[in-house]
Amino acid sequence: MTNFRLLLALLLALCAGPSRAAAPLLDGDIIFHTSRSAQSVAIQRATHSPYSHMGVVLYRDGKPFVFEAIATVRYTPLATWIARGDGGRYVVRRLHRPLQPAEVRKLREAANTYVGKPYDLYFEWTDTRIYCSELVWKMYRDATGFEIGALQKLRELDLADPAVKAKMRERYGQKVPLDARMISPAAMYESRLLEVVNTS
Numbered sequence: 001m002t003n004f005r006l007l008l009a010l011l012l013a014l015c016a017g018p019s020r021a022a023a024p025l026l027d028g029d030i031i032f033h034t035s036r037s038a039q040s041v042a043i044q045r046a047t048h049s050p051y052s053h054m055g056v057v058l059y060r061d062g063k064p065f066v067f068e069a070i071a072t073v074r075y076t077p078l079a080t081w082i083a084r085g086d087g088g089r090y091v092v093r094r095l096h097r098p099l100q101p102a103e104v105r106k107l108r109e110a111a112n113t114y115v116g117k118p119y120d121l122y123f124e125w126t127d128t129r130i131y132c133s134e135l136v137w138k139m140y141r142d143a144t145g146f147e148i149g150a151l152q153k154l155r156e157l158d159l160a161d162p163a164v165k166a167k168m169r170e171r172y173g174q175k176v177p178l179d180a181r182m183i184s185p186a187a188m189y190e191s192r193l194l195e196v197v198n199t200s
Contacts (some may be wrong), residue, residue, distance in 0.1 A: 023092075023197040025064050025078070028107055030136060030148070031092050032189055033085030034065040043165035046157040051091070051184030054132050055081065056139060058111060069135040073117045082200070086137050092198035093189065098146070099123045106143035114139070122171060123154070137183045149188035151181050 009161075034040065034052035043052040055068030057078065065080040082090055120129035131139075133149075140148050153176035159168060168176050186192075 015019035015189060016200065023089045023090060023094075025057050025198065026094065026099070027058055027104045027195065029092050029094050030194065031055055031057055031081070031090055031196065032065055033082070033090040034087075036084070036086055039167055042161075042164045043184070045161040046159060047163045047186035048158060048182045049184075049189065050188050051185045053085070054188065055135055056111075056136050057092070058108065067111050067115075067135075067139075069114075069117070069119050069130050071119055071131060071133045073114045073119075073135060075111075075115075088200065090094045090200050091189070091196060092196045094107075094192075095144075095193055096144070096195055103144050109141055110139040110142045122177075123180065125181050133183045133185045133188055137188060138155055146193055148193055149183055152187060154178050154180050154182055157184070 021040075032054045034044070036052050037053070039119040040052040044050060045166035053068070056074070058065055058067050058075070060075060065075040066078055066081040067073070067075055070076075076084075080117065082088055113131060114127075114135055117127070118129045120131045120134070122129075123131055123134075125134070128136075137148055140146050154176070156165065159176075
C-alpha cells in the first residue's frame with residue numbers, strides 16, 4: 001500500500017509539471033481584479049469578464065503602488081489594492097517585450113498629468129474625469145504608442161442583463177449614449193500585446 005501511495009504521489013507531481021515562482025512586479029505592469037464596488041457586477045456582466053477594475057504598478061521609494069482611478073486618480077499601496085479586491089485575487093499582465101527606461105519615465109510623467117482627477121461615473125472619453133481602464137489605456141498610448149485593447153462603442157457591450165440595465169438607467173436615465181466610445185478592463189485584459197506574469 002505504501003508503494004502505491006508513493007507511486008501515486010510521483011504521478012501527480014509529474015502531471016502538475018515544474019513549479020514556477022511568481023514573477024516579481026515591474027514598473028508598468030498592468031494589474032486586474034474583481035472590484036467589490038457597487039458597479040462591479042454590471043461591468044462584469046456587460047463585458048462577460050470577472051475583471052472590473054485595473055491599474056498600473058509603479059514603484060515609489062522602492063515600494064510597489066497601483067496607480068488607479070477610483071474616487072480620484074491616486075497611488076494606492078499594492079497590498080491595500082489587492083486586499084480591496086474580491087478574495088484578494090488578482091492577475092498581472094505585461095507587454096511581451098520589456099518597457100524601456102524612457103517609456104517608464106513617460107508613464108510616470110503621464111501619471112503626473114492625471115493624478116487627482118475625479119472618477120468618471122459616466123465613462124466619457126475626456127481627460128476632465130477618468131475611469132480605471134481609460135486611465136491605463138491613455139497612459140500606455142502616451143508613453144509607448146501602444147493601444148492596449150480595442151476601443152468599443154457602449155452599444156457593443158451586453159446591455160440586456162437586468163443588472164446592466166439598472167445601472168444604465170441610474171447613470172443615464174432614458175438617454176443612454178450608445179455610440180460613446182470606451183475601453184473596458186476586459187478588452188485590455190484580452191489584448192494580445194500582453195502576457196500573464198503573476199496571479200493570486
